Amino acid sequence: xxxxxxxxxxxxxxxxxxxxxxxxxxxxxxxxxxxxxxxxxxxxxxxxxxxxxxxxxxxxxxxxxxxxxxxxxxxxxxxxxxxxxxxxxxxxxxxxxxxxxxxxxxxxx
Numbered sequence: 001x002x003x004x005x006x007x008x009x010x011x012x013x014x015x016x017x018x019x020x021x022x023x024x025x026x027x028x029x030x031x032x033x034x035x036x037x038x039x040x041x042x043x044x045x046x047x048x049x050x051x052x053x054x055x056x057x058x059x060x061x062x063x064x065x066x067x068x069x070x071x072x073x074x075x076x077x078x079x080x081x082x083x084x085x086x087x088x089x090x091x092x093x094x095x096x097x098x099x100x101x102x103x104x105x106x107x108x109x
Contacts, residue, residue: 005063005064005066005067005070006063006067008059008060008063009060009063009064009067012056012059012060012063013056013060016052016053016055016056016060019052082095082096083095083096084096085098087101087103087104087106087108088106088108089101089104089106090103090104090106092104094108
């Protein structure tokens, strides 16, 4: 779940940044002649950027909360290795509790 939340944050942030970039690029292409048009363009730009920010928060905000609440993944504890010894007859590694070597059949003490 945490990995999905991380990718939602990353992808949605990129989408919103691209939207903002292209929105600002379009604003630069608007030809204004009067002060009222300039003010209207400024207000429209502010509202547009604010809307992108609100939309970004609506998706990335909950995903960020999931990412933070999920916490780090904990690895399962490793089992302790069983003690071993070497067979005096064949030299193979066997369990320490073995009574007979499983490789050569030698009786152990």
